[in-house]
Amino acid sequence: MEKEKFNMHYICTLDEAEQLINQNEEFWVSNCGCREKKGHCRQSKMDVCLSFIAEFGGTGSNNRKIDKKSASDLLKLAAEKLLIARPFRNPYDQKTTAGICFCCNDCCSYFTDEDEECDKGLFIEETEMEKCINCGACVEVCYFNAREIVSGELKLNRENCYGCGLCPPVCPVKCIRMIRR
8 A cells, every 4th residue: 555645844724823833732943944045034034933843843043942822923923924834744754743834935945946845735715706806915915826816806716725824814805714625
């Protein structure tokens, strides 16, 4: 029987990231290797790679133990700075999550390196098009190009939706929600 193969990273909503944090007791944070490689990030601070297992810290430097409140504060930062929760799997047991990278499209390799792969999340967007006012707020936060304004109207490409959940909170008329894929 062939073993199921997963990519190292997958996408989840910030609510799912909160559940992952609540399921763990110990936390480490390190600098994001992508941000260090670039030298800076226009969107976020450096130390945003959260690990639940000491030896599986992020790809950057400065790995250190933090408390649960500090781990939860990363969720607040992610919501404020529009960072995507990209959990990473334990390389020895791919069915368990070893931590979460909080990524953006400014410097993170998933968005800047076309060879970097990531699994889609459990959720997908659902938009009530009859309520949509075509403002484009959701387009600006969709790093996956699942949403665009064409001739003044919102067009969706749901195949591109990875289920990050950044679009619902920015919608001024609350016509977007996340549903199970």
